[in-house]
Amino acid sequence: MWIKKFLIGRPIPTDREKYERLSKVMGLAVFSSDALSSVAYGTEEILLALLLAGTSLLSFTMPIAICIAILISIVSISYFQTIHAYPSGGGSYIVAKENLGIYPGLIAGASLMIDYVLTVAVSVTAGIAALTSAFPLLFEHKVALGVAAIVLIMIANLRGIRDAGKIFTFPTYLFMGCVVLMIFVGLLKGGGSSPQTTHATQNATLSFVSLFIILRAFASGCATLTGIEAMSNGVRAFKPPESRNAGITLIWLAILLGVMFMGISFLASRYGIIPTSNETVLSKIARITFAGGPLYYLTQITTTIVLIIAANTSFADFPRLASNMANDRFLPRQLRSLGDRLVYSNGIIILGTIASALIISFGGYTHALIPLYAVGVFLSFTLSQAGMVRHWWRLRGDRWARSMIINALGALTTAVVLIVITVTKFKSGAWIVLLAIPSVVYVSKKIHEHYLSTGDQLAVNGAVLEPDFTHHSVIIPVSGMQKAVLGAIQYAKVLSNDVTAIYVASDPQKTAFIKKEWEKYGRGVKLYVLESPYRSILDPIIKYIDDTREKHPDGVVTVILPEFVPSKWWHYLLHNQTALLLKGYLLFKKGVVSTSVPLKLKE
C-alpha cells in the first residue's frame, strides 16, 4: 500500500476534478507529442518505400512531403470544427456514433483503440532507436529499455493528468526547439546542389510500377498524421473555455507539424540521405547539420524522450475512449470509473500491459507495425469527418453550408487516402487491421447485448413480492468433530430452532467415535448419520437437503459449511475441496442458501 502511495500519490477527492485542467501550453505538450514525434520516422518511411525502386524515385520525396502537409492542414481544419461542435470531447467514436449510427461508431472506436496500442509500441520502439543511433552500445538492451519506458509512462499517468503534463512539458518544447533550430541551420548552410534533382529529369516517363511505389511511399508517410485527432478526444482536459483553448492548440500543432515535417524532408533531399538500419534518418540529418557536436546529442536525446512520451498521448486518450465506450456499455464497466487519482486507472494499466507484450513479442523491432496503424487512423478520420457532414446537415445552424463543405472535403480526402493505404499496404499488414477491427466490433456488440440482457433480467419493474418464508431449516454437514464445527453450531443456533447436523458414514468405528463426541460438544443439535454405498460424500448430502426442502415447500434451507482457512495458499492443495464442490452445486439450487463459517488457522 505504501508503494502505491509513493508511486501514484494520495487519493484526490471527487470535487477537485475541475482544478486538474490543462493550460494551452501544457495541453500542447500533452496532446501533441504523438503527432509531432512522428516527424522522427515519417520522412524515413517515405525514403524506405521509394528505395524499393533504387534511388531513381528519391526525387519524389519533396512532392510527397508537400502532399502530406496539405493533408495535415485539411484534417486539422476538419478537427477544428469538430472541437467546437463537440465541446465535451468529440472523438471519432462519439461523432461517428451520434451522426452515423452504432456500427460506424463502433468501427471508429475499434480502429482508434487498436491504433492507441500500436502507437505506444511503435513510438517507444522508435524512441529507443533514436537513442541507439547515438549510443550504439545500448542496442542489445532495446527490449528492456522499451518496457521500462512504458512502465514509467504508466506511473506518470496513474498519478493524474496535471502531474503528467508537468513532466512532459519541458522535453517536448526542447525537442521542438532542437528540430526547428536544425532546420534553420540546415537552410542557412546551403550545402551542395541536391543529387536527386538529376535523377528526376532522367525519369520523365512514369511506369505503372513506379506510380504504385510512389503511392505506397505516400501511404507510408501518412503515418505522420497519427495523433492529430488526439486533441478532439481530450477537449474536457483543457481549462475553460475548453473548445477555444483546444482549437487554438490544434492550429499551433498543425503549423508546427507541417513546418517540421517539410523541413526534415527538404534537408533529407538536399543532403541526399539514404536510410540504413543502424542509424535513423533524423540522426543523419542532425549529425550533418550540427557536425556531430553537443547539439546533435541534444537532438537525439530529446527525440528519444519525446517519442517515448508520444506514447503518452495514447495513455491520455485510450482510457478516455474506453471509458466513453464503457459508459455506452460496449466495454466492461470496470473501464468506466475514475480511480483514486481522478484518472481511468484500469484503462491505463490495460494499455501499458498490451503494448509491453507487443514490444516483448516483437523483440523490440516494431518497424513492421508502422504501416499497420495508418489504416486505423484514416478509417477513423473518414468516419469522423463523414459524421460531421451529417451533423451540419441535421442542425443547419449558422454558416452550416461552409462547415459542411469543409468537413466533406476532409472526409473525401481521407477516404481516398484510406483506399490508397489499404491497397498499397494490404500485403505488408493492412489485412491484419482489417481483420482486427471487425473482431473488436463483434466483441463490443456481444458485451453490449450481455449488459442489456442482464439489466432486463435484474429489473424490478412490475415484480411481484414473494411472501415471507414460513420456515427456516438449517443443515450442518460435518466430516468429524473439530473446532470449525463448534463455530458452525454456535452460529446455526442463532439462525433457527430447526438445526440438524449430518455425517456421511465411512467406517463404523469412526461413526461411533463422532457420535460420542457429539454428545459432548453438540449443544443439543441432532446428528444424522447417512450411508454411502458408492463412497460418494456429496450424493447423500444433496439427497438430504432435497428431502428437507420438500418437507417445507414454503420455507428456506440454509446449509452451513464448517470450514477452515489455511494460513498459506498452497495448503489449500492439501485438503479435500468437498465444501467448495457442495457450494458450487448449491449455487444453482432454488430455496437453498449456503454459508461458510470459517475458522482461520494460524500456521
Next chain:
Amino acid sequence: MWIKKFLIGRPIPTDREKYERLSKVMGLAVFSSDALSSVAYGTEEILLALLLAGTSLLSFTMPIAICIAILISIVSISYFQTIHAYPSGGGSYIVAKENLGIYPGLIAGASLMIDYVLTVAVSVTAGIAALTSAFPLLFEHKVALGVAAIVLIMIANLRGIRDAGKIFTFPTYLFMGCVVLMIFVGLLKGGGSSPQTTHATQNATLSFVSLFIILRAFASGCATLTGIEAMSNGVRAFKPPESRNAGITLIWLAILLGVMFMGISFLASRYGIIPTSNETVLSKIARITFAGGPLYYLTQITTTIVLIIAANTSFADFPRLASNMANDRFLPRQLRSLGDRLVYSNGIIILGTIASALIISFGGYTHALIPLYAVGVFLSFTLSQAGMVRHWWRLRGDRWARSMIINALGALTTAVVLIVITVTKFKSGAWIVLLAIPSVVYVSKKIHEHYLSTGDQLAVNGAVLEPDFTHHSVIIPVSGMQKAVLGAIQYAKVLSNDVTAIYVASDPQKTAFIKKEWEKYGRGVKLYVLESPYRSILDPIIKYIDDTREKHPDGVVTVILPEFVPSKWWHYLLHNQTALLLKGYLLFKKGVVSTSVPLKLKE
C-alpha cells in the same frame, strides 16, 4: 459425464472390492511387464557402455549378464521373504519406514515415486523405438505416439484393476513366447563362432580405465532389474491366499527374466551385434534369427506392446504407494481414497500427466533417462532389504537367522551395486536423482508437519464451549434496486428482526431514486445511505459493519450479499467484483459471517 461413463465405466460399490482380485496368471501379466520388458534394452545398454572402449571389451557382455542374473536371483529371494512377511503389501516404503524409521522410509518412497515416473517415460519411449525399428516411417511421430500410448494406459487403469489385467494378459504372454522362441531358435541355429572370443584373449591385462568401463556397463545393465519390487507392493491385488500367490508369481517372474536376459545377451555375443541408433539390439537379433519373416514382425510388435504396458506396472504401483504415503499424511490426502471404480484415480492421473510432460519435453528421446532410474531402484532395494534384516532381528520367530542372512546378503549386494552405479553414472545423470530424492523428502516432511499442525489446531479436546450469541444483526449492502436484492431481503427477514440495508451514495439523483424504489420493494427494512468522499465503495461498508459489531459485542453479524450468477464464465469479467472483495475481507473478521443469496441469470 457420459464420456466418463463410456471411457471409465460405471461406479463399483465398495463391498465388491474383494472380487476385483487377480489370479497368478493375470497377476504375472500385470506386475511383470516392467521387469520383463527391460530385457528389450538391458543388453543394449551393456553393449553401448562397453563400446566406449571400442570393440575390445565386448567379450565382457556374457560375464556381465551372468552377474546380473545372479543379482536377479538374490533380489528375488529377498523380496520373496518380504512378500510373506508383509502380506498386506510391503513395498520398500512400508518396510523401510516400519523397521528403519521415518526418514529411510521417506527416502525409499521418494526413490520409488521418481522411478515410477521415469519407468513410464522410458518404457513408452523404448516401445516406440521397437516399433520404429520395424516401421521407420513412424519415426517422426514418436512424441505423439508416446503420449497416445500413455493416455490409453491411463484409461485402462481408470477402469479398474481386473479390467486392466484382462487387457494386458494376452500381449504379455505373446511377448514371452516370442522371445523364448527366438532364443530357442537362435541356440539351435548355432551360427559362426563368436567374434568376441578372439578379442578377449587379446586383452588379458585389464587397465584401470577398462575396469571402470566394465563396471559402468554392469551398472547400465542393472536397469534390467527395475520392476522386480512391483510384486511386493501389490500383494493385496492378488486373490487369497495373497502372499502365497504373489510369492509364486515372483519366482516365475525371476526365472523368466533371468532366462530371457541371459539368452538375449548370449545371442548378441554370438551374432557379434553392434548397437546402432536406427535399430534396437533386440530387433537385430530377431531379424537375424527369424530371417526378417513374419515372426520378426510379431516379435517387434509384441515388444512394443509389452514395453508400452510395462508402464502399466507403474500405473498399478505409483497410486498405491502414493495412497500409502498419503495415509501416513506425507502426501496430499486427495491421493488417499479410492475413486468410482475402486482405483486410486488421482494418482493415476498425476502419473500420466508427469510422464507425458517428460516425453514431450525430451522430444520422445528419453534414452538419457535410463541410467537415472537405476539409482532410485537400488536405493529402495537396499533400504527395503536392510529393513527386512531389522525385521527378522526384532521378531526372532521361526528360522529367523536364515531369513535374516538371506536379506542381509541382499542388502549388501544391492548396496554395493548402488555404490557402483552412483560412482560410474554420477556424471551421466545420477546426480539429478541424488538431488531430486531429498527434495521430495523435504516436501513430504513439510506436508506432514502441516497436517499435524492442522490437526492440533482443529482438535476439540478440552475446548470450552462459547456461550450462545445474544444478538443477531443482518446487514445487506446494496448497489441499486434489483431482483437480486429482493431475494436477499426475503431471506434476511427469516434470519433476524434486526435487518438493515446500506447504500453507498455516488450521485444525489441516483440516491433519491433508490430511496423511492426502496419504499415500494423494501418490505419495511430500513435503508441507510453512506457517504464516500473518495469514491471508495468498500471503506464505508466496512466501517458500518465494524460499528454494528461494537454495538452488540456478544452478538454476531451476518452480511448478506445480493449477487447474480452469470450464465457464462466470461460474463464475470464484465461485472465489478466488489462483492468478492468484501467477502475476502470478511473471511478474516471475527464475529462476522457473510452469505451470498445468488440470483441465477438465464442468458
